[in-house]
Amino acid sequence: MSALLPTYQRHNIELVEGTGSFVKDTQGITYLDFMMGIAVCNTGHRHPYVEQRLKEQLGQLWHTSNLFESSKQERVATLLTENSHLSHAFFCNSGTEANEGAFKLIRKWTQKTEILSFSQSFHGRTFAMMGATGQEKVKEGFGEMVADFKHLVFNDLSSLDAITEKTGAVWLEIIQGEGGVIVADDAWLEALMKRTKAYGVKIVVDEVQTGIGRTGSRFAFEQTPLKPDIITVAKGLGSGFPVGAIITTAEAATIFTPGTHGSTFGGNPLAMTAAEATLDLLLTDELLHEVQEKGNYLMRRLAAELPETSLHSVRGRGLMIGIEFERPVAGIVQALQQVGMLVVSAGPHVVRLLPSLFVTREELDLALEKIKQVCQQEVMV
Incomplete structure (x- = not known):
């Protein structure tokens, strides 16, 4: 009996080794990883x-405190802000924490409580x-939100008519x-930007x-008309x-002042090195150009070569790709594991492909062949 709380519906696979686009489990089975830890x-x-940069840091310092200066945080913040229209960053440990921090910032910044999501x-x-x-x-079972x-x-x-002077964000x-x-x-998005600016x-x-x-x-917003006041990042930031991280404007630096927010582990030397x-x-x-080209190549071939009887659509940008099927995809995810490929679903009908951004053309072709093989076996349940 496991001592872990059963909060995950786990696959019966334990991964113990990985290099590039491939991982290996405890049984010595190798998988093409198009999940990449989601x-x-x-x-x-x-x-x-x-890996080399982390090895160097492991021999120097693991943790201090945000009560001290951090040139590593300064360097990462500079990289993030110089590659956007924003100017300041705050570091934490996850995407949820970044979003929580952004929520606090919006409340204090706007002094409004209404926030519109989708x-x-x-x-x-x-x-x-x-x-x-x-x-x-x-949200089920947790009471009032x-x-x-x-x-x-x-x-x-x-829906955008709901944006008014009462809206904070x-x-x-x-x-x-x-x-x-x-x-x-x-x-x-253009209409959203226009309406938010008006109010x-x-x-x-x-x-x-x-x-x-x-x-x-x-960042994905760069391909759109939006110019956000805050962006939150995590997942791909640390390999x-x-x-x-929260990335935001200079005005926000007058709102999030000493004592308003913090994180014990956020921005620690190992995380900043990574x-x-x-x-x-x-x-x-x-x-980035290669990511666009590889994504377009894979989406084009998926749309052209998967069976029309089962395929609904292929969509996404870059190497974030969704394949929507007419039937539930739980069987596809399991069947792909059986032929040595890891993917994750996105709702009941969508298989999500999230390979390494350094994935090769040969690895894309191998993924396509495995997906075609599974679809032809009609294992969808």
Whole structure:
């Protein structure tokens, strides 16, 4: 009997070794990993540059406190802000923590309690972020949610009429990852930007899954008309090490002052070393262009070669790809494991592909063949 609380529906696989796009389990079985810890290992498993930088830091210092200066935090904050239109960063340990911090910042900044989020969104599992999330399954059994959040229909123009002078912020994902890899429409985002500007409403973009190169740009919002006041990042920022960040404007620095927010482990030397090395690798025009090209190549081939009888659509940006099927995909996920490939679902009908951003063309072709093989076996249940 396990001593762990049963909060996860685990696969009967224990992974013990990984390099690049491949992992190995305790039975010695090798898998092509198109899950990457759910968009965490954007540099792949154990990238040599990140690994070497971490080894060096392990021999120096592991933890101090945020009561002391940190040149490592300064360097990572500079990399994040110089690669966006924003100017200040705060470091924490996860995407949920980044979103919680953003929630506090919005409340103090705007002095308003109404925040508009969207159906099928996902922003985390702390109590406030359950309230922000537009999926009832996350909230079941926990009683009344934090009352600040109202949920609008994603990609629906008429929903934007709810944005008024009473609204503190609009909170959204550019691509709803957990909600089914749903891409925000540019015309809708343009209307959202116009309406928020008219009423002086802040925009918070949750880039926890889409950020740090995943969609073929540094942040997904760069491919849209939006200019957010706050972005939150985590997952891909640390190549597997726990790290999250709030990135925001100079005005916010007059709101989040000493004593208003904090984190014991946030921005520790190991996390900052991993983040700096990760950003060195991923925030280059060459790499981002390759991510776009690889994503377009894979989506084009998936749409053309998967059986029309079972396929509903292929969508996404960069290397964040959703394959929607006519039937539930639980069987596909299991069958792909049987042929040596790891993927994750995004709702009942969508298989999500989240490979390393350094994935090769050969590995993309191998993934395509495995997906075709499973689809042809008609194992969907």
